[in-house]
Amino acid sequence: MQPEQEGFKLAPNERLFLGEGLFETIKVLKSKPCFAELHWQRLRNSAQALGFSFTLSLEAWRHSLLAKIQQERLLDGGIKAIWTGGEASRGLISEGQNSQLLLHAFSFQTLFKPVRLKTASWLRDANNPLYQLKTINYLEAILARRQAMQEGADDALFFNTQHCVTEASCANIFFLQEGRLLTPAQTEGVLPGITRSRILNHCRHLNLAYAEVSITRELIKQSEAVFLTNALQGIHYVAAIDQHEFLPNHPTVSRLIAVLKEEEQTMLHNQLN
Incomplete structure (x- = not known):
């Protein structure tokens, strides 16, 4: 796994540009990620289903989320976590290498109106x-x-x-x-x-x-x-x-x-x- 890249800097041959990537949206409350393990499990299972390399441990996942929350000074909001398909030679069936975890922090409003x-x-x-x-x-x-x-x-x-x-x-x-x-x-x-x-x-x-x-x-x-x-x-x-x-x-x-x-x-x- 490559560490997340500030500003989402991706190589031109990143499989993400062919739509080959996964993401999770994690709610943040009081500067803590909600149900991080459940999101990690789904991300891992999805990566395996698509044949992605997935070397991100649960411990590294939690550490990355907390570091991003701390960096952004996020109290309540959300984190969008993207797991890229990795870099590969040109071609639809080329297998990606060096997948990256990209994190983006954001705020949102809870909706109440039906x-x-x-x-x-x-x-x-x-x-x-x-x-x-x-x-x-x-x-x-x-x-x-x-x-x-x-x-x-x-x-x-x-x-x-x-x-x-x-x-x-x-x-x-x-x-x-x-x-x-x-x-x-x-x-x-x-x-x-x-x-x-x-x-x-x-x-x-x-x-x-x-x-x-x-x-x-x-x-x-x-x-x-x-x-x-x-x-x-x-x-x-x-x-x-x-x-x-x-x-x-x-x-x-x-x-x-x-x-x-x-x-x-x-x-x-x-x-x-």
């Missing part, structure tokens, strides 16, 4: 392995969100070729129906989100019924409440999908929000002591 989703105008192929990896190529998501916003919505909602829900442009999605929490299965073409996995884990401990299933249009209409999840925003209510509206709050969702916050506080306490 969002309105608009169905994307094209379908995704659930068999495409890239949808289960957090690659640097987000152009599809960018185009879909721009189109949704032009039509008066806040974000896009993707469906696959079987006409089942997958995810929003940069968030997983959950549906509450008759006391059960439902979310699209990974096999539908879904990114295994960090907050998604935390919620499913809490469901097991809270004895909250849940299932990873195929979400059809009919199931959407039968849902009482819907919410999005990602590492920065946590849980974010959905006000509507196309013309179908949902409750702006729900006791089960409020319970999950409280549990996630409690988990964050416990994590911070353990890091500070």
Whole structure:
């Protein structure tokens, strides 16, 4: 592994310029990275799936994140961590060497207003392995969100070729129906989100019924409440999908929000002591 390069200085033959790279977005609270190990595990697993060299140890990962936070004097915000494909000779199948870890610190605002989703105008192929990896190529998501916003919505909602829900442009999605929490299965073409996995884990401990299933249009209409999840925003209510509206709050969702916050506080306490 090469150390992160200040100013993102990359060689012209870096595989990143062919879209060969991965990234993680880590929330920072009180100058501490949240759930750094979970992000590292996903980054490592994704690198292995793509055949990248991955020599970044968990200890080095944590050290790099803390050093960047300290350097930027970041109290609350986020870190975007990019793992590059490395340098290689010209050619699509050339294997990269000397992958780099690039870190960028930023601030963000927590969003509270429920969002309105608009169905994307094209379908995704659930068999495409890239949808289960957090690659640097987000152009599809960018185009879909721009189109949704032009039509008066806040974000896009993707469906696959079987006409089942997958995810929003940069968030997983959950549906509450008759006391059960439902979310699209990974096999539908879904990114295994960090907050998604935390919620499913809490469901097991809270004895909250849940299932990873195929979400059809009919199931959407039968849902009482819907919410999005990602590492920065946590849980974010959905006000509507196309013309179908949902409750702006729900006791089960409020319970999950409280549990996630409690988990964050416990994590911070353990890091500070």
